[in-house]
Every structure is written in structure tokens, then in C-alpha cells.
Amino acid sequence: xxKNLLSLLLFTILLSPAAIAEEGFNFFKLHIFNNDCREIKxxxxxxxxxxxxxxxxxxxxxxxxxYVNADGFNLDTYSQLIRDTWKTYSNIxxxxxxxxxxxxxxxxxxxxxxxxxxxxPAPAKLDGILKSEADSVYYLKKSDGDWKVTSDKxxxxxxxxxxxxxxxxxxxxxxxxxxxAGKEYTASLExxxxxxxxxxxxxxxxxxxxxxxxxxxxxxxxxxxxILERIFVSNSDNVNEYVVASIGxxxxxISDLSIQLSLTGFGYKIVRVNVIPEKSEDxxxxxx
Numbered sequence: 001x002x003k004n005l006l007s008l009l010l011f012t013i014l015l016s017p018a019a020i021a022e023e024g025f026n027f028f029k030l031h032i033f034n035n036d037c038r039e040i041k042x043x044x045x046x047x048x049x050x051x052x053x054x055x056x057x058x059x060x061x062x063x064x065x066x067y068v069n070a071d072g073f074n075l076d077t078y079s080q081l082i083r084d085t086w087k088t089y090s091n092i093x094x095x096x097x098x099x100x101x102x103x104x105x106x107x108x109x110x111x112x113x114x115x116x117x118x119x120x121p122a123p124a125k126l127d128g129i130l131k132s133e134a135d136s137v138y139y140l141k142k143s144d145g146d147w148k149v150t151s152d153k154x155x156x157x158x159x160x161x162x163x164x165x166x167x168x169x170x171x172x173x174x175x176x177x178x179x180x181a182g183k184e185y186t187a188s189l190e191x192x193x194x195x196x197x198x199x200x201x202x203x204x205x206x207x208x209x210x211x212x213x214x215x216x217x218x219x220x221x222x223x224x225x226x227i228l229e230r231i232f233v234s235n236s237d238n239v240n241e242y243v244v245a246s247i248g249x250x251x252x253x254i255s256d257l258s259i260q261l262s263l264t265g266f267g268y269k270i271v272r273v274n275v276i277p278e279k280s281e282d283x284x285x286x287x288x
Contacts, residue, residue: 036103036108036142036147037101037103039147040101040103040108040110040140040147041098041101043062043140043147043148043149044096044098044110044112044138045096046058046062047059047062047096047149048094048095048096050062051092051094052092052093052094054086054090056079056082056083056086059082060075060079060082062148062149063075063078063148063149063150064141064143064148064149064150066150067148067149067150067151068150068151069151069152069153070151070152070153070154070240070274071154071208071209071239071240072239073210077210080210081210089118089120089130091118091119092116092117092118092130093116093117093118094114094115094116095114095115095116095117096112096113096114096115097112097113097114098110098111098112099111099112099113106141106142106143107139107140107141107142108139108140108141108142108147109137109138109139109140110137110138110139110140111135111136111137112135112136112137112138113133113134113135113136114132114133114134114135114136115131115132115133115134116130116131116132117129117130117131117132118130120161120163122163122164124263125164126163126164126263126264126265126266127163127164127167128161128162128163128164128167128267129160129161129162129163129167130159130160130161131159131160132157132158132159132160133157133158134154134155134156134157134158134272135154135155135156135157136152136153136154136155137152137153137155138151138152139151139152139153154272154274155177155274156177156271156272157270157271157272158173158269158270158271158272159269159270159271160267160268160269160270161267161268161269162265162266162267162268162269163265163266163267164249164263164264164265164266165194165197165249165264165265166247166249166265166266166267167265167267168194169191169192169193169247169265169267170191170192171189171190171191171245171247171267171269172188172189172190172191173187173188173189173203173243173245173269173270173271174187174188174271175187175188175243175271175273176273177272177273177274178273178274178275178276179234179273179274179275179276180234180275180276180278181234181235181236181237181238181275181276181277181278182233182234182235182236182278183233183234184231184232184233184234185231185232185233185234185273186229186230186231186232187203187205187229187230187231187232187243187245187271188227188228188229189201189203189227189228189229189245189247189269190226190227190228191222191226191247192226193222193226193249194249194264196251196252197249197250197251197264198221198249198250198251198252198261199221199222199247199248199249200219200220200221200222200247200248200250201219201220201222201228201245201246201247201248202217202218202219202220202228202245202246203228203229203230203243203244203245203246204216204217204243204244204246205232205241205242205243205244205273206241206242206244207235207237207239207240207241207242208239208240208241208242208272209239217246219246219248228245234273234275235275236278238275238277238278239275240272240273240274240275241272241273241275242270242271242272242273243270243271243272243273244268244269244270245268245269245270246266246267246268247265247266247267247268247269248263248265248266249263249264249265249266250262250263250264251264
């Protein structure tokens with residue numbers, strides 16, 4: 001009980017007029033700061049709520065009209081990307097964990113971890129599963145009393161879309177999170193296929209752009225050590241990239257001296273590679 005009294009006394013001293021004047025402490029600024037934190041959390045949490053309900057109008061209303069993200073997508077392009085995604089996958093469950101909020105005047109920077117998950121029905125017992133996780137930074141600005149998202153940047157991102165027997169695989173796709181423009185880097189794919197299964201795979205590199213252009217895939221039989229590697233050169237257009245691994249699983253049925261191959265699983269794993277411009281000091285995240 002004495003400890004509680006001492007704590008209350010210390011709190012009283014810290015909030016006394018003398019202490020406030022001496023330390024330059026402003027209780028009203030603290031109150032406003034806490035309100036801003038709550039409002040920013042409310043904006044980002046509402047994004048998750050509206051996304052899970054695929055309520056496009058309310059979701060997009062949380063963004064500033066001058067929004068441009070680190071991939072160079074403005075609000076019109078990003079809006080179309082959202083519409084296309086929800087048209088293709090209407091049952092995605094989104095989640096967000098807010099890790100840190102930094103506020104200076106009417107601008108805020110928020111670090112978050114974002115997740116998405118969906119079950120994807122498919123014929124021939126090849127139902128799929130979609131999983132994604134990203135560490136991102138959101139930039140917000142307060143205008144006319146409301147916080148709006150003005151930009152965001154994905155620091156790291158991993159997405160998998162796996163069907164059939166591929167759902168149970170432990171697939172590792174590694175690539176650098178960042179690479180200087182025009183530099184060589186290695187991407188590596190590793191997984192152990194089920195017994196008596198023929199596994200083929202490919203690794204490709206795509207620019208992060210909209211509409212997305214699919215790179216040419218060259219499938220190879222998975223080597224005996226279950227590791228497939230490929231060397232890429234990052235683009236010099238100052239555009240971020242995706243490394244995309246595609247896999248296929250087939251089983252051979254031998255009957256009456258004939259061999260019939262049947263597809264038992266397939267899928268994709270994607271990791272992001274952020275490309276650092278040659279003159280990074282001249283580039284602002286919000287201007288890319």
C-alpha cells in the first residue's frame with residue numbers, strides 16, 4: 001500500500017506546475033498526442049475491418065487523394081489493384097499488428113506487420129491455400145482533423161499460393177530483401193517433395209508493376225539435393241521486383257506397360273526484392 005502511495009506521489013510531483021514549467025512538459029500536448037495515437041490506430045484497424053468485408057468505398061476513403069506508394073502506384077492504380085484482388089479472392093482474411101507509431105506535428109510513421117489468409121477451392125482434390133506476411137511502414141498526414149494514409153512502403157514480403165500436395169511442403173525461397181539497381185543477386189528455392197513424386201520447379205523475376213507482366217518460366221527437374229538456384233541482375237529502372245518460384249508435383253502410374261502422369265500438386269511462392277536506386281539520396285518514398 002505504501003508503494004502505491006509513493007507511486008501516486010511521484011505521479012503528482014511529475015504533473016505539478018513547477019515540474020511542468022521546469023521540464024517544459026505540456027500535459028495538453030500529451031493528451032493530444034495520445035488522441036492522435038488512438039485515431040491513427042483506428043484508421044489502420046478500420047482498413048482491416050473494411051478489407052475483410054470487401055467494403056471498397058470505406059476502405060479507400062482512409063487514403064489521401066494524393067497517395068503514392070513506394071512502388072509508384074497512385075490512388076487510381078492502387079484502387080484498381082484492390083478491385084482486381086477482391087474480384088479474384090473475395091474470401092481473404094486480413095490481419096495487422098501495429099508495432100510502433102512515431103508522430104511529428106501533423107505527420108506520422110507507423111510500422112506494422114500485415115497478414116492475409118484464404119482457402120482456395122479447386123477441382124480434382126487440389127484445393128489451395130493462400131498465405132502472406134509483410135513488414136510495412138505507413139505514412140499518414142492529418143488534414144482537416146482527419147488522419148489519412150499518404151504513402152506506404154513494404155520492407156519485406158512473402159506470399160505463397162499452394163494447391164494439392166504442395167500445401168504440405170516446407171518451401172524455402174530466399175533472395176535479398178534489398179539490392180542496388182543493376183546488381184547481380186542469387187535466388188534459391190529448396191523443398192523436399194513427397195516420396196515417389198516427380199518435382200519440377202522454376203525461379204523467375206518480375207518487376208512490381210500494374211498490370212503485372214509474367215516472366216517466362218523455364219521448368220527444371222528438382223536436383224537431387226532439392227535446391228534450385230538462379231542468378232538475376234536487378235533492373236536499372238528503379239522498380240522493385242518479385243522473385244517467383246513455381247513448382248509442380250506429378251506421380252507416375254504404370255499400367256500395362258504404359259506410364260500415365262497425374263498432377264498431385266502445384267503452387268507458387270513469392271518474395272519481394274526492393275531495388276535501391278543508383279541515386280537513393282535523391283529519391284523520396286512518396287515520389288517513387
